[in-house]
Amino acid sequence: MNLNERSSAILDALLSNPSISSALMEKKFDLSKRQLGYSIHKINSWLEHIGLPLIERTSQGHFLIDEKVFTALNHVKETAEQKHSSILTVRQRTHLLLCMLISKDYLSLDHFSIALRISRNTILRDLKNLEKQLEPFHLHIRYSRKHGYYMEGNEFQLRKALMSALMELLETDDGLPELMDVLELEKDCVDAFRNRIEMVEKKLSIKFTDEKMKTMPITLFLILERIRKGECLADSPIRYKELAGTKEYQAAEELLFDQQGLPEAEKLFITLHLLSANVITANxxxxxxxxxxxxxxxxxxxxxxxxxxxxxxxxxxxxxxxxxxxxxxxxxxxxxxxxxxxxxxxxxxxxxxxxxxxxxxxxxxxxxxxxxxxxxxxxxxxxxxxxxxxxQGESIREKVKAIVVCPQGVSVSKLMFHELSGLFPEFVFLDSMSVREFITYDLDYDIVFSPVLLETSKKLFLTKTMLDTHEKRLLRKQVLTYIHGFVSKEVRTSDIMQIIRNHATVKNKQALEQELQAYLSEVDQHVVRTTLEEAQPLELSDFLMNQHVKMTYQTESWEEAVRSCAGILLDKGIIEDRYIDAMIKSSEKDPYIVIGNGIAIPHASPEDGVVRTGMSLLKIKNGVQYFGHRIHILVVIAAKDKKEHIHALMQLMKLSKCEEDVKNMINAAGIPEMRRIIHQYSNDAVKEKELYYG
Missing domain, CATH: 1.10.1790 (PTS-regulatory domain, PRD)
Known part of the structure; x- marks a missing residue:
């Protein structure tokens, strides 16, 4: 037994504000007394079913709710929200909100909250984020008591925003089930539209990409919902003369065979949608x-x-x-x-x-x-x-032939194709394709790369769509061991440069490195080289140099500790003064910056005053109180971008999980002793790389 959407919204409103009267509840949800009474009856039937006390109403129209109901349902709600918010990103939630706003009527915060299983405050923040995302389309989110939340703006722009959101949302495996759940869509409905599109493929002798076959059924459904509500294209930029004579126009008419009296502008929009869709094959x-x-x-x-x-x-x-x-x-x-x-x-x-x-x-x-x-x-x-x-530059007869199969659409497929063909220059990469195209692929190949399991008699290598340097080298070793039974010796320009520096004085380091790079590129196409573009990530010890580490016995307050630690970066021009204020303000909200074992990492956003990426460390022997934690080590992080500090941060996180090393840091008599521990974690990371890469 489940509650419907309206009853769920009413129950959520009662739990949020138990002192609300019947009259206010009727006004809030635009209900008659009879409708509200029916919903309360449904709620009580559900509460009885799960073994909880019923909700009573006084003669003055107020509600009496047993404490057991609050305890049980708020716990369930918090658990569900924590679980769900960990699954969906903010970006995914805003896309889901957009789809709801486009397809549903009379939406309140309660409707959004129940559909996405998150709090009203989170919904309000997500709506603000969505408003920013919609700025390029000149669209706005409005609210009125009569209509609830709704979209305002040009209909053509609104549909562009919808298609862009669907393309991104449905890239992930969990995107489609989440969307169907939020929109209360039946699988049969989506399948029916998919079948229609497959008929269009046959008529036009084409095959749409996998990503298009995911988004198109939902897009068509939501557009028809807009038309059904009377939200039709008014000032459409689409020209009848240009599209009316195409095969796609005829296909659109067949696609919409059961839509009587559909305006011409809408037929043209569907035609444009078919014409502009990426295909993997076309005659x-x-x-x-x-x-x-x-x-x-x-x-x-x-x-x-x-x-x-x-x-x-x-x-x-x-x-x-x-x-x-x-x-x-x-x-x-x-x-x-x-x-x-x-x-x-x-x-x-x-x-x-x-x-x-x-x-x-x-x-x-x-x-x-x-x-x-x-x-x-x-x-x-x-x-x-x-x-x-x-x-065309390869000798296909003598080379290993490879293909790339990716279900995530043409752009990701081509990205994988380019990455892998660069990693294996001795192979001929024939094609990148979708899973559907792979089923009927008839060219001869030796190996196949894919992020998903495939039925094939040839050698399949499972790989991610995006590989970091470490993963590339592991994959190369695995593949070459299979092909040749050995792995080619890797020659690195940086290694040769180090050998030269050990025995000679280099007058022009950059020119020598470039000449070596040019020479090695001609020596052997089977050699994998670390190119000049592969910048080695900075280690924790690179950031926390001697002059960036400070020690004290105690501090008067958390704020004083942050200011003292950040002062190192301020004096060196790495941050502006306002960055310190932003860190202190940010850390007042909750203790998310505590990473364990008495270590905290105060930080703020780059736009709050970061000049360049840097870190500083303050050790407080006696510790300082912060949100119930006793903090002994502060590491202020100033990140100019999203990548430069990540490698070092991972090393710091690893250090924080080792109680013994943290204790040694706290009890260290001087900075050199602390630096040795920091350097150990940096060196451990280097050793791991050498172990894997050879």
Whole structure:
């Protein structure tokens, strides 16, 4: 037996404010006396079912709630909120709130709180975050007593925001079930829309990417919900003449066969959605292409060949691949539907240089579309051309052939493809593809890389979509041991430089390192090198140098301790004075900065006055009281970005978990003794790396 949404909201309101009267409750939820009475009856039936006392009402219209009800239900609610908030990120919650605002009517804080299983205060913070996310779309969240929370703004922009949110939300495995739960969607409903889209694939002789097959059914459902509520496109930028004659327009009509009297602007919007969707395979016929698009792409590729001094082999096949991507990109660019979120870590090494040449070659395409090409679309074009050039430069017959299979969409798939082909330059990487495409893939290959288990008779290597340096080297050892029975000896420029410095004076360190790097790149393609771009992370001992460590017997207060520790960084110009105030204010809220065994890490946001990344340590022999903790070691952290300090912070966390070493730090007679312990944790990390990397 479960409570419906309205009864759950009423019960939550009573637990939050038991002194509320019946009259106020009726007004709050826009109910009649009879409707409220029915909901209270439902709540009491549910309470009786779970063995709790019933809620009574006095003749004056007030509620009497037994203490057992508060104790039991608040404990359940807190447990559920803690569990749920650990699953969903703030970003995921804001996306879910957006979907609720777009599809549901008369929403209150209680509705949001029950649907997401978090407190009203958390909902209010999430709504503020969502308001910021919606600024680029010129959309606003409004509230009125009559209508509750609702969205205000241009309908076309609202749908763009929706599609962007769905794309990000459904990237993770738990995104879809969470969304279906929040929107109270039945699986059969989503499956029905998916079946319709698969019919469209057959009609158009295409296959959408896995990520599109995830988002499109939900998108179509929510758009039709908007139309059903009367929220239709008014001033649509979509031109009838451009889209009405396409196969996608006919497919959209078939997709919406049961939607009678659908406005023309809405048919065109669905058509645009189909036209702008990325595909993994497409049989493009001349009548399917946009007039004069092919000559523009051809001219773009010719210009690339000129500026790069590269003659592309099997040019026609590359043009077909470019057309397959650029046709949907044309509609995304024209109607400003391109995702503006940067693709992380895609272009590095040779691809970065290649990207500059591609950018110089885009003028024919820009002239045809009459618009600048967004950076993300440029990146995909670079990946297509760069991957083709690399593939054509290999001797396929003599090489190990590999493919990459990724269920997380075209962008992540291409990112994996680029990362792995760079890690294994001696292999030929044939393709990156979705799981659906892999099932029917008929080219010969030797090994397959994927983040998920696949049914294949060939060798499968399970790997993450993003690998750090440590994971790359472990994977390379594993693969080469399987292929050859041995691992190639790694030659590092940094090692050779150290040997030279041990026996000679180097006049120009940078020039020597660059020459060595250039030489090693020609010696053996089977050698994996640590490139100049792979900056080694700073250790804890790099941050906590002698002059950044301080000792005292006692301090008068927590604030004095923070100011004393932070003064080291202030004197060196690493932070501004306002950063200290921000740390103190932030630490007044709760003791989240205590990381264990008497160690605390006061910090604030970069924008509060961080000039550059740094750390300082203060040891207080007698300790200082803070939120019931006795703190003996303060480490002030000033982080300019999200990466530079992380490696050192992990070493500090490891130190904090060892009672013996923390005790030795507290009892240390001087800074050199403390530094030896700090250095030990830095060295341990280095030893671990050497153990794994060889």
């Amino acid at each position: 493009l016929e001349s009548e399917d292409t946009i007039p004069n698009l092919f000559p523009a792409v051809d001219s773009m590729l010719s210009l690339f060949e000129k500026v790069s001094c590269i003659r592309v082999q099997e040019r026609k096949q590359l043009l077909d691949k470019l057309m397959q991507h650029i046709k949907p990109a044309y509609y995304r660019i024209k109607y400003n539907l391109t995702d503006t979120t940067p693709v992380p870590g895609v272009l590095s090494g040779e691809f970065r240089s290649l990207h500059q040449l591609v950018k110089r070659s885009l003028d024919p395409l820009k002239s045809f579309i009459q618009s600048e090409i967004p950076e993300n679309e440029q990146v995909y074009i670079t990946l297509l051309i760069g991957g083709w050039i690399r593939q």
